[in-house]
Amino acid sequence: MSLETCDLAIVGSGLTGISAAIAAYSKNPEHIIKIYGIPFDSHTAKKGEIENIPGIEKIVGVDYIQQMITQIQKLNEEFKKEGQPDKLEFINENVTVIAKNETHFQLISESRHIQAKAIIISTGLPELKHSLKGEDQFVHKGVSHCAVCDGALFRGRKVAIIGGGNFVARGALFLRKYCKKVTVISPNPSLECDNRFLKKFLSSPNVAFKYGVDLNTVEIYGSQTVEGIKFQEEEEIRELTVNAVFVELKDKPDLSILKDITLEVSHEGYVNTNATNATNIEGIFAAGSICGIRDYIPILMGDGYRAGIFASEYLDK
Numbered sequence: 001m002s003l004e005t006c007d008l009a010i011v012g013s014g015l016t017g018i019s020a021a022i023a024a025y026s027k028n029p030e031h032i033i034k035i036y037g038i039p040f041d042s043h044t045a046k047k048g049e050i051e052n053i054p055g056i057e058k059i060v061g062v063d064y065i066q067q068m069i070t071q072i073q074k075l076n077e078e079f080k081k082e083g084q085p086d087k088l089e090f091i092n093e094n095v096t097v098i099a100k101n102e103t104h105f106q107l108i109s110e111s112r113h114i115q116a117k118a119i120i121i122s123t124g125l126p127e128l129k130h131s132l133k134g135e136d137q138f139v140h141k142g143v144s145h146c147a148v149c150d151g152a153l154f155r156g157r158k159v160a161i162i163g164g165g166n167f168v169a170r171g172a173l174f175l176r177k178y179c180k181k182v183t184v185i186s187p188n189p190s191l192e193c194d195n196r197f198l199k200k201f202l203s204s205p206n207v208a209f210k211y212g213v214d215l216n217t218v219e220i221y222g223s224q225t226v227e228g229i230k231f232q233e234e235e236e237i238r239e240l241t242v243n244a245v246f247v248e249l250k251d252k253p254d255l256s257i258l259k260d261i262t263l264e265v266s267h268e269g270y271v272n273t274n275a276t277n278a279t280n281i282e283g284i285f286a287a288g289s290i291c292g293i294r295d296y297i298p299i300l301m302g303d304g305y306r307a308g309i310f311a312s313e314y315l316d317k
């Protein structure tokens, strides 16, 4: 593996990371920028339609990511000189190690070893899997981690969706169109979603809610496929007959790729940044849901964009 050099490495190619790349390039197209990760593995690409981007009424997430990739490809053509490599390169590999020496950050992925003068970390939040009793046993047999991907398979059936916030609200609103009954099971005392979604639930007689459920008491059961779900509610064990359980829980940020670099985090584990998206380690910037930013696409994109601008300014200095 030969050692390559770049100015800025962006780790994570969801909409936050791609926005950062577009911003950094625009600020100074002389910088060589590498964008790591698999764009179609991002939450935006995997989670159905988006309908809150100002100026775009509705767009399928995967199409939106594709448009961003095309935009990057076009930017590469803008000032391209013959024989020179692209200024913005997607490396469709996950970074396994980020380390630091006196002058550079070292990034190792499956087939590349690249050193960079600055980094933006935008790896998002991992899905929380393998946490519920019965979850692993029934994957592809009634347990799914994506309501909008698999919901239509359970047309006319009773289903449950587990989680909280706008994603689960959107998932439940999607499921109600196909499923006979949808039960939202949330560990939170309320769904904690936008009122617009709550208003839609008012006209959804086939959606029921169970709040404040201790997820340690949840058990998905069945024989060949899912037949039901049990959980504790006010000292009693409740049992619901369902054919599918959509687990839409998110984990804490995963910073295990950092070797001998300690980023300052909040008590909830989100990366702390200042108003320029800089972390406590000089040359490392962070953006997006890994920083605990409110989980709205336009806000995350703005955060990525800002990180790109300030990382580029940092490099110019």
Ligand SMILES: Cc1cc2nc3c(=O)[nH]c(=O)nc-3n(C[C@H](O)[C@H](O)[C@H](O)COP(=O)(O)OP(=O)(O)OC[C@H]3O[C@@H](n4cnc5c(N)ncnc54)[C@H](O)[C@@H]3O)c2cc1C
Binding pocket: 011, 012, 013, 014, 015, 016, 017, 036, 037, 038, 039, 040, 041, 042, 043, 044, 047, 049, 050, 051, 052, 093, 094, 095, 096, 122, 123, 124, 125, 166, 167, 168, 170, 171, 248, 257, 287, 288, 289, 290, 295, 296, 297, 298, 300
């Ligand atoms: C069900 C659901 C529906 C949603 N609907 C909406 C909506 O309608 N409107 C809205 O505003 N928001 C919505 N969201 C929220 C929004 O999609 C996410 O919060 C947003 O995608 C987060 O962006 P991100 O770039 O920070 O992280 P992600 O989208 O998670 O992207 C992170 C990227 O980093 C990559 N990565 C991870 N580890 C590494 C590594 N070691 N090396 C390299 N790359 C790595 C991942 O593969 C991924 O491509 C929804 C989310 C969900 C789950």
